Amino acid sequence: MTKAVLLCFIAYSVVNQLINFHKAMQDGTLPSDLLNNLTKGGTPIKLDFVTTAGFTFPPVIFGHIHMAKTAGSEINGELAQRFERVCGHKGYSYDAIAFNQRVGKVMKKADDWHWSQTLKTKDLISKSYRKYNRGRVHSTVMDEIGYHDCDWISFERQASAWHTVAKTAEWPLELHLPCRDPIDHLLSQCNMKTRNFNCTGTSLTEEVNACMLFADRFSDSLNLHANVTLKCFNPIPIEPYLNYIGQFLQPRRVRGQYVHSEFNRPRNKTAECIWNSPEKVKQEVIKIMMKMPYYRFCDRCIGSKDDLLAVKAGLRLAQV
Ligand SMILES: *[C@@H]1O[C@H](CO)[C@@H](O)[C@H](O)[C@H]1NC(C)=O
Numbered sequence: 001m002t003k004a005v006l007l008c009f010i011a012y013s014v015v016n017q018l019i020n021f022h023k024a025m026q027d028g029t030l031p032s033d034l035l036n037n038l039t040k041g042g043t044p045i046k047l048d049f050v051t052t053a054g055f056t057f058p059p060v061i062f063g064h065i066h067m068a069k070t071a072g073s074e075i076n077g078e079l080a081q082r083f084e085r086v087c088g089h090k091g092y093s094y095d096a097i098a099f100n101q102r103v104g105k106v107m108k109k110a111d112d113w114h115w116s117q118t119l120k121t122k123d124l125i126s127k128s129y130r131k132y133n134r135g136r137v138h139s140t141v142m143d144e145i146g147y148h149d150c151d152w153i154s155f156e157r158q159a160s161a162w163h164t165v166a167k168t169a170e171w172p173l174e175l176h177l178p179c180r181d182p183i184d185h186l187l188s189q190c191n192m193k194t195r196n197f198n199c200t201g202t203s204l205t206e207e208v209n210a211c212m213l214f215a216d217r218f219s220d221s222l223n224l225h226a227n228v229t230l231k232c233f234n235p236i237p238i239e240p241y242l243n244y245i246g247q248f249l250q251p252r253r254v255r256g257q258y259v260h261s262e263f264n265r266p267r268n269k270t271a272e273c274i275w276n277s278p279e280k281v282k283q284e285v286i287k288i289m290m291k292m293p294y295y296r297f298c299d300r301c302i303g304s305k306d307d308l309l310a311v312k313a314g315l316r317l318a319q320v
Pocket residue numbers: 020031033034037
């Protein structure tokens with residue numbers, strides 16, 4: 001009697017999961033609680049009934065210009081779990097599941113969810129490069145692998161690295177530049193550097209410059225390159241971009257769970273003087289930032305036809 005009940009329950013669960021999978025397939029997404037339920041203990045989800053025979057390659061290779069403090073690691077990490085041929089400084093598709101399972105174990109053991117824990121996850125890359133691993137791939141390793149089997153590339157390198165890829169790429173590059181509200185982005189960088197932006201400091205230019213992190217990952221030269229098209233997007237929250245790019249990437253046959261980690265200490269907006277400063281100070285800070293190529297480009301791009309999330313994706317693909 002109890003056996004029959006148990007069997008019924010198992011059959012019910014299996015059918016229920018299949019229904020959920022099919023629903024997810026139709027939506028093109030998996031509900032996050034289903035994802036969480038099924039990946040408890042790090043078990044990857046099998047999506048082996050998904051047929052990708054009809055997958056159409058987009059007519060470009062996508063590149064993600066990973067500006068500091070624009071949720072780039074999460075975007076890279078999530079995409080590597082969900083889609084094929086993601087080649088990122090913060091992880092590749094082909095080894096993402098096993099890497100995240102190891103990271104999860106290391107973090108759980110230390111009961112520490114700071115990003116520095118992910119660097120304690122040892123593998124063959126970390127044997128060659130200290131503080132690097134399959135979740136933080138050294139640029140030499142990326143170059144050695146090459147970019148011929150990549151649909152989505154993410155770099156945390158100087159802008160010129162894209163010129164090198166564009167020279168050998170079989171397809172034109174479409175580069176995606178994340179753009180946040182400039183003042184919010186500035187203060188996020190100050191926080192990362194544990195600097196207090198001083199609104200009454202002697203030089204606002206010096207205050208701004210002291211917070212900047214890797215602004216040279218963008219350069220106007222990218223906008224002028226014959227084989228490169230530049231697009232922009234608001235990266236926070238990350239889901240709209242994941243949904244957008246998900247239309248053009250091939251879903252993985254097996255998909256795992258990205259293990260989140262904390263990157264920096266939480267911001268304390270009450271302690272940030274700029275929000276309570278006179279409008280004049282904010283305008284001055286923005287004026288200083290607009291002298292930098294990255295912020296100037298973002299300012300022109302967000303809301304324009306080159307803003308990925310401001311235009312209907314279908315329309316845009318027709319234009320490519
Ligand atoms: C996930 O698990 C929770 C708690 O066990 C349950 O309430 C929920 O319905 C499950 N979600 C799915 C999509 O199976």
